[in-house]
Amino acid sequence: MAERLPDSAADPEIRSERAFLAEARAALRRMHEDVVTTETVQDSAEDADYTFTNRLLRMDRRRRAAELVDLPDVPLFFGRLDYPRGRVYEDGDGPGAGAGPTRAADTDRVYIGRRHVHDGRGTPLVIDWRAPISAAFYRAGPGDPQGVLLRRRYGFSDAAELTAYEDEPLAAAATADGRDPAAGPRLGDELLHAEIERPRTGPMRDIVATIQPEQDDLVRAPIRPTLCVQGAPGTGKTAVGLHRIAYLLYTERDRLRRDGGVAILGPNRSFLSYIRRVLPALGEVGVRQTTVDELIAPAPVRRADTPEAERVKGDARMAEVIRRDLWSRPQPPEETLVVERGSRRWRVPAAELAEVLDELRARDMAYGAGPGLLAQRVAHLVMRRIENSGEAVEPGTLSGLRRNRAVSAVVRRMWPKADPLRLVLGLLTDPDRLYRAAEGVLTPEEQRAVLLPGRPRGPKSAKWSNADLALIDEATGLVERPDTIGHIVVDEAQDLSPMQCRAVARRCSRGSLTVLGDIAQATAPSAVDRWETLLEHLGQPDARLAVLDRGFRVPAEIIDYAARLLPAIAPGLGRPTGVRQGSGALRIASAAAAERLAVLTAACREALEGEGSVGVITADDEAAAVAGRLRAEGLRTALVGESEDALEAERLVCVPATLAQGLEFDAVVVDEPARIAAAEERGLHRLYVVLTRAVTSLRIVHAEPLPPVLEAPAREAVGAADHACRAV
């Protein structure tokens, strides 16, 4: 029978577990000190030969030291597996020998934690959750105990003090608790629920103690093939992605480092700020956390496109338009090339140069490689003429000819250098040039849609949109291949346009991807509606597609209400389930237009009486006014988007609807759903995102009629809520 002992410092079991926790912390401190105090550089005098090596050694030492920092609010271990004695540790000398915290009279104990900790003799005290032996912690169940006698999960206070434990016997003899042994793992229900319902303060936490079997399967999936996860809101996609990074770094660290490291792409800075602590808490500090725009980054985003422009610019056909425009630049010369050397002149006719050009153009190479190759070939033509004349040719003749002024000039004319920013600017501001490149690819209306507004004088003064950045990146990718990254995790991938997908694909040409998202939450006009299509654009048609549909964040009552939008926004998707039942989580208040903000303020005040974070989500163009009103009413309110740390600045946070993706709050107050839905083309998708941000309660305040699917039948589904709303 699972057992949850009371929080009691007097309980001898808790006392001994606390003592072990203290011992493990002390051991981690010693490991940290060892790294910090051990001099690893080759030569303290900084001999020039050693400078580079020493710099690398110091960097490595700093990284290892950072990984071993003991974070006081993060428990060092969270679970324990008991095996029959002798199953894990060998008898005799060596790790785990004799009796002690990891060795009882008849059991071997494996403590599972966020990182490996050993004592001064090398005896493992805490085993990294990513080690193969730890997998049983997440996967063993009464039907398949995997040799485990008992699984113990620990409960901790906010200050990371061990306060409780929950035991789950797994061996056949011990499962006489009336459960069906084939029912699978028990999942640590109580602690899982306690963990999910723990009030939110600050950034996202890791879930390493309570990863569920279906999530663990994805976290530990091999690095190849690419993994794509379609998951309903709050099913743990982001959590899975972050833990998967930590897992892959554990199993493939050297290879990933050699291949350019690991990056996670999120939808915006607020989201990245929200997730930034998870990987460091898991001991991983070197992971790049960025947005697609920042990854591409040729210029800042200073403009939003119209939906039509965004759709066309995001379409993969734009790749062909850019390719045509770029490759229309190399042109055969009109005149004979004349090269002077000493008193002699050497001539290469234009037709011969044109042949060379055709041959090079037929090759599959980066545009930027063209001038070098062309110069080489032209220099050869000249040198052959010199040789044929009987004149002596020296070793440096060829390279001299390559640099010859006339040769360089003809190469520049035949194969002009390409500046991707200028190229895209030219294409999007010159209708004739666009027509030449887009004829037969884009319709005349589509060509008009992509032209830039205004008359920017140059790339610096142009106001680029994020769809423009993907075009510039496409051009850059044709000119020169970008640096690649070993593994990229793309979160909220449903919003990538095909052109953005191509930008990501270019950077993982040898690597693999983890693609996370929810088609129902796709809000970008250029988003595709099938994962198969997106994966094609990402260059990963053979990816494994997995589905998560157990929602951990949102109570079932709220998810059922939000799911009414699904037939309209994602008819192919199944309905998600919420693991937490219970009623009263959803309340809807209708107000007269003049009263709306007053009712909203009252709803916020009431939400603040509970614990944890409160998010008030409004249409973007209302956000500043709503935040202003709440502040004027004396409620300390942060506004997401105003500063990067807004989510941590106050308990009450006002969120423009377009920045709500991926975020969550204990209580959510949604202002005027109809305006959120009307604000953009895929407004109902946006509303689905907004309605699925709450962990505990959702209040909806509206003066305008709700979108029809959320209106009438609400009475049956949220009858209690309708009554409650009058109290708001």
Ligand SMILES: Nc1ncnc2c1ncn2[C@@H]1O[C@H](COP(=O)(O)OP(=O)(O)OP(=O)(O)O)[C@@H](O)[C@H]1O
């Ligand atoms: N196994 C788990 N144990 C504890 N908490 C969990 C677990 N899985 C998910 N959660 C919690 O549920 C919440 C939602 O998780 P997460 O943000 O990863 O979901 P998501 O699928 O990315 O959501 P969205 O679709 O809204 O972006 C988070 O607070 C996360 O910590």
